């Protein structure tokens with residue numbers, strides 16, 4: 001049995017050696033072959049040099065270096081494209097995904113009852129409250145309006161069978177939202193909660209706004225519900241305006257027509273103008289995503305690798 005570990009790395013020069021040491025310690029205690037796929041996502045520090053060093057000392061280390069920063073989603077995709085294992089795992093390089101869970105995860109897959117073992121944070125302690133609030137709202141919203149089953153607190157750390165990996169690869173969309181893709185392909189998934197761990201070295205690449213935009217991307221990738229907002233607004237406004245029309249006609253018949261209502265007219269115009277721009281913006285978001293999909297650009301470009309079988313552009 002061959003186990004492939006996919007590790008996206010962006011500016012992880014401090015964390016990577018520690019990650020390698022911890023992970024190989026666990027892996028060597030397990031009774032299986034493994035390959036470590038280190039994806040260098042256009043790091044600006046010495047991450048790539050560290051990778052090459054590790055690969056020189058250990059033939060089981062494969063490095064794939066991107067020509068620039070393509071983002072973690074693309075790095076994971078490159079890992080899936082190049083992983084040859086029977087079981088495939090995705091792990092962060094900062095040891096926030098404890099390698100000590102791997103033996104248990106492999107055992108669960110080997111039992112044959114599950115196709116995938118996913119992990120999620122047991123709770124959200126240590127996180128800013130505003131961020132937790134937004135996160136919870138995001139999960140309840142996206143689960144209501146899409147058919148991707150996305151679990152609150154799910155991490156990207158998961159072990160899966162080759163079949164599930166192939167299913168994920170068959171979703172070759174350009175705008176990738178892995179949490180949704182993992183849920184969308186289905187399969188029998190075992191959820192393993194664990195205590196949140198702080199990153200071991202370096203710093204997080206996610207600011208609040210990056211996360212916020214990522215959430216919006218997720219919603220747009222997996223739901224068409226926002227597109228129907230315009231129709232609902234439209235129907236409601238039509239109904240209301242009809243009632244208003246009745247009101248004005250009746251008032252005219254009963255009381256005559258003193259010229260008034262300048263302020264209310266402006267309010268209505270501005271309100272409807274705002275709604276129209278808002279809805280246009282939503283359509284624009286979908287159009288922009290569609291535009292990127294239609295261009296059919298590659299997800300990543302590998303400029304340097306030590307794997308002969310590497311798919312360099314895909």
Ligand code: UDP
Nearest residue numbers: 008009010041071072075092093204205206
């Ligand atoms: N990462 C990446 N490309 C990026 C940003 C991040 O490959 O553009 C990697 C990063 O090296 C790490 C993982 O994605 O292995 C998770 O990143 P991070 O720890 O910053 O995210 P957090 O754990 O804070 O959500």
Ligand code: MG
Nearest residue numbers: 092094096199
């Ligand atoms: Mg992290």
